[in-house]
Amino acid sequence: MTNTIFFKGLAVAFMALFIVSCDKDYNSIGSDIVGNENFLFEKYTGPLSIKSSNQITGPVQTNGLYIHQLGVIDNSLFGGPNEVTKNHFATQLALSDFEPEIHSGVQVDSVVLTVPYFSTKLSTDSNGWGKYDLDSIYTSNTVDQEFDAIKLKVYRNGYTLNSYDPNEDFATAKKYYSDDNSKFSSNIVDNVLNNDPDVKQNDQFVPDKKEYVRFKVDGDLNMMPKTNENVQSRSNPRMRLKLDKNYFKTAILDAARDETNLGTKQFFTNNSNFRSYFKGLYFQVEQIGANYTSMMLDFAKGNVTIYYKQHKTDNDTSANPELEMKELVLNMSGQMVNLFENNVSIPSGDSRIYLKGGQGSMAFIELFSGTELQQLRDKKVLINDASLYFTVDSSLGNPNRIYLFDANNDKVLYDYSIDPTSVSTNPKINKFIFGGILYKDDQGVKKYRIRITDHIRRVLASSDYDKENVRLGLVVTESINNVSNLALKNKFTLPALPSGFVKEFDKIPSGSVVSPNGVVLFGTDSSLDPDKKVKFEIYYTKPN
Template sequence: MMNIPFFKKLTVVLAVVLFASCDKDFNSVGSDIVGNENFDLEHQTFATKVYNQKIQAIQTNNTAIGQLGILDNPVFGKTKADFVAQLILLDEAPEFKSNIVVDSVILTVPYFSTKTEIKSNGLGIYELDSIHGSGSINLQVLRNGFTLNEFDPGNNFETAQKYYSDQQADFDNNIVGSALNNSSLAAENTAFLPSEKEYVKYKVDASFNMMPKIAANVEARNSPRMRLHLDTNYFKTNIIDAPADKLINNNAFKSYFKGLYFKVTDAPAGSLMSLDFSKGDVTIYYKQDITVTTGPPSSSREMKNLVLSMATGIKINLLKDTDSPDYTAAFTAPNQQNFDAKKLFVKGGQGSNAFIELFTPAQLTELKAQNVLVNEASLTFTVDSSLPNNYSHPLRLYLYDAETGQFLYDYAADPSTVTSNPKLNKYVYGGILEKTAAGKRTYKIRITGFVDRILKGKTDNVRLGLVVTESIGAINSMSLKTPSAAPSSTDNTKTQKAIPAGSVMSHFGTVLYGNGNSAADDVKFEIYYTKPN
């Protein structure tokens, strides 16, 4: 566990080191101040313009993490998430012998988990991560019949193809056959529920029968994972017995077998999983005759497997939201229309982000005229205290240049890492959920370098975007299907065209105080600076 007092001290030290070393102008001015009594250290809090923006259909293909399931959020409403995954042959042009019998077809996708204990018998005890809700879901694994392209045929295949969160109809209308996870086990289809149990694989004997389940016969221990039995006859007919030219290479295979469609039946409640589908696969285990070429002529049987991997194929998240009345009303409230929202609703996926406008022209002119040196600048957001006590808050928020979609200077200049938990990387830049001594939950983001560069004329005073993020490293932009109107307080023609990928991958959301609440709770834009006296 991280030592919090040490963590905070280290953050302060690193902040000073970072911005003293990464900005030559900062460093030179700072050196002139040391020992000079003609400078005063001052602190000032500035008012900001803050408001909400709803996100409509968003590009979801090839994000690092996908969502699957149903989540009924008490604040934002219900989200249903389906998933499409293209498959590839790990071994192209497989060669099969005679008298093949498919023993089993197993689909696996590992959960995010942490091993917390090892029992005396070697059994691992795990704690699952990124699983929310406690109800089961009705899950179907179907064969997809909708063609997936790496490059856009509408643009002469010159640009990458984009797929969006609202394309359910394309896949619903192109399902091939019936559900492949047709096991008699309800826990694998109509009543699917993630399990935290370790999967233990046991050895088999010469007749391919599983050996007794004792420690001596353990072949492998695997972390918890989605593990579904798929239709053996279907895969025998459509893969093992497929014409050889359909399996000759992955281009031919992807055109023939277009992948899997993980579809969840809508329901009032359930559970929702965040999964790294790139670690998933479908493995076909089969027996075949093998001819013995040495000694007297004879034949015997061997067990083989064929792996269909999800590692590099196209992957698409399909999202359907039923927003709550309060969430819907947030985008039409009077103070929202005046760019002065009382509450900020930030939600991942096909959710919403917030905009923040910092300096007015008059404030900027005054600070520049005073020739100030920025020692620290930050934005602090306080979580709405009326949220339920058991509410799952996102671990992290991400602040970026809303006009270009690019990261801020402070993000780029922060090399801090936490090896044991990469979600806490760039902790000097911040945006990590904290609890104050008064019991309030806050997110503080440092923008010292960004503000300093504004005052030096190196960076424009741009509007900032605030989103929930699943991964602080996932900052590439994901396109909106249709750019949405996103006017600022100074320009009503502005639009929003993209959202950071880390937000698309998240199903979390939170409500923050904006402006017009109390001085202690409102968005706090603070600057500590030095100026000549």
Template sequence: MRASFLKIFFFFAVVGFAVSCDKDYNEIGSGIVGEDHFGFEVALMPVLAYNQFYGTVQTSKATTSVVDMPINALGYYNNSVFGKVKASFVTQLELDDPNPTIDLDLDPQIEKVELNIPYFATRTAVDDDGNSLYELDSLQGSSKIKLSVFASGYYLRDFDPSTGFQEVQKYYSDQADDIAGAVIPGRLNNSSQEKQNDQFYFDPAEIVTYTTNDDGLQVVDERRSPEMRLQLRNDYFQEKLFSASAQGKLVTNNVFKEWCRGLYFKVEEAAGSPNQGSLAKMNFKQGTITVTYTEKEDEDSDVRTDPKTLVLNLAGNTVNLFENEYNSNYLSQVTAPDLTNGDSRIWLKGGAGSMAVIKLFPSADNYGYDDDNDYDTPDDPNIPNVLVDVPNNVPDELDELREKNWLINDASLSFFLDEDQMNPDVEKPAYRLYLYDLKNKKRLVDYDFDVTTVSGAPQYNKFVHGGIYIKEKKRYTIRLTNHIRNLVDRAIDSANVELGLVVTESISSTYNTKLKTALPGTDLSGSIDVIPGAATTSQRGVVLYGSNPAVIDEKRLQLKIYYTKKE
């Protein structure tokens, strides 16, 4: 017993050391257990996993939250594995300072309207002149797109009248036609610079503005990280802010949002870039519209004031709109799952895409057991060849595992990239996966227990729980040690629920969002009517080896358990 305790102590000491290290996050989580395994014994248990295509998703306010999706997609991209997607966006506008003092007798006139939305960007270097170089995060593609910004005529309600205004109004990813049919004619971003509209691209360049000092020399006034910066038409905002018709419409944001119904960012293929394009993740909530205007100094004066500003925020209700043309191969794989033996490949796609359903400890029947009803471990010189006995009269491997009364030291699922289906040098795989309790629609206990963080890279927090893509190993590993302990412990009597697996754009976001059409579930999962909202915000995907017995041992999805026999 003392020897087992020392093994366990040493194991968690190493884990604690790994957690405390600020290491290269491309390798985070990849070596916490290590290759030595500290003398622990290991068992590989079967898993059943199959694809589920979920399609149209709610992309407005979340089912379990009153806030909008924190991240949205914008752009057009032709993914060679999953197909084409156009991601457009509609948002309401709010006055930064409601009920501004506006005197029409002073003839307020707009000089400039500028839209600014920062990109997700990482600074990679600083040159000799002090200029920062950036790389845009999660950008797919590098070609140009056609971007049109219109004034929206579609009112986005807060609450659903069909429920007596008791529930939040839901808007879905397939409502592009509804939004487009209500736009006010005339593109707002009609600048003569085509990079702001017909040949738009997500520019990673630092934004530098200059001013003139007292000596008449131009000097740097401000440096900003990369952002979308568009000039919008003055006349539309002159009407909405400074016309006689606008009087009384700016007193509160509720009144203003009925009067000025927001902006519609419409995306199309750019001329000269057919079937290419680019797609980025955006936080529109950080966007602003700065209206610069002047007034007469007094009613009888011809002299105008120095420029003043009025700021509008891209706030209020929003909807992300997806127009998909799925590849036929992808669609055929996710719409005909093998519910008995599991699928040989798992196709995960964000947005209006697909997920996987995972059943731990499925029945031994017809599931790759040998003639002795034993489940063999792979031929790996670093892993002891342990056999898990499953007698004919045991319907569930979990019962047998409980009988053994093992001390569970570590448990994990490893998902291997199928490079034949998805070349990672062409299409970057989703950078992270999220595993959750499908039946109860909540995160796993291992998620809550993991408090690890990565300084400067919050997207890699909870790296012990894992799910991060390890480029060098072409795999993802998710630890669910505490979940397995709860299943094995008879005193806890935890239910062996089915699990859901999706791509995620933000590991910190675990809210749920509604499916337009619920999927039929099982006794273990129940009806699948929501998915994690962070899956809808990502347009990336990945093709993984599944659990079907036809998959080679080294790549097949299996549950790996490190354990110690109690003395």
């Protein structure tokens, strides 16, 4: 698998991690050390119990996401050999101009759907043409920056998307889930819209990393020669699909002009009316052979633009009416829903930890026994560093980050909250002291390290430490900066903790829902090689 996500500034972050890991005093004892006492720094070697368990999430809420997936991606580690995940998508559209002025003599030049790719500009040649790398695209093609084809169809959606739930008297925000695909596939309106003869736009769709250049038009509204002097604008690479111009002329332009049917014309007075008339678009993908390509896209930056000519003066009946060039932009906004088709199955037992984004799987971690906590408390030590280490067994896409959170209370750990670190060139590695970033140890083994120093301090300092020793949740994440939660369609109840706490788990971090990747880690089973199983290490300071 080729993972085209490129982490800028990663070397800087790892250097910072190295410095912090060597400094066992980092944010540890502060004002707790007074006087001129001598202190010893030790590693706690007494038993540290750690237990892991896996959980398939089932369908997850997929409206309200900040990034969406589109395409086909490998799912073999979580669903059996040759298993893939199909990522479909549906979106509402919004008028950029209400009550557009459509004159007589309308001729549609083209209808173009565009969504920008995540990309990095590498260079500009002497003619001004930019060279780009595309980010956040996953493919079975092993050639760098080349992608295998998938089948992509865009339809007019016939399924109504609501912002609020009609079953709750429209008082509750409506939730849509990853397994809702049949609601859309069974409500397709008319034929496929991206029906251009160029198969790279439909039956053999391949992301294009070329810069998009728009050229000027002459006085007769014809495109001028494609020379540097005639360049009107340049844009970063983007998905550009030519849609059926006759369909959009009838369904949009003619309908907006229809003076004989004021009911139809009213659909263009505001977006609420427009969305009841044109419910949006549905993107459907299919695999071609054994190949796959999946993209992460910010559809909120996408639109459908209708380019058309019309009489400059309405109802001009002269022999040679003057024409004008116009555009009508339909922005992708409102409700957007990702729809995942996959099968997720994982073995039982705690020899491995299975983390899969989207409609996938997560894990739970339990630390300490009551006896161990009391032993540490009796030592009256000052915790200098507490970290969890996870070793990679195998992965899909090499998830660059995993995220640990308080699963009892569905919130971040204190270590996350107090970590101020950031990397302006790559926000994906912000909070790198808290960690969870993929790295290689001295032997080249892939691992993740997560610091929970302040969490452990708070547990030990509490008079009710069993209650503070919460169950921890572990997921893959696409963005460490977004720690909001999304609903699970099917709640599940976790076993009681030693404190007696019982949790009905009904939500999951949105960063996991957005992530297309998965990773299998070595777990906590006692039969595992100690160098591979999950490690829980504590360094402390003790007065001499």
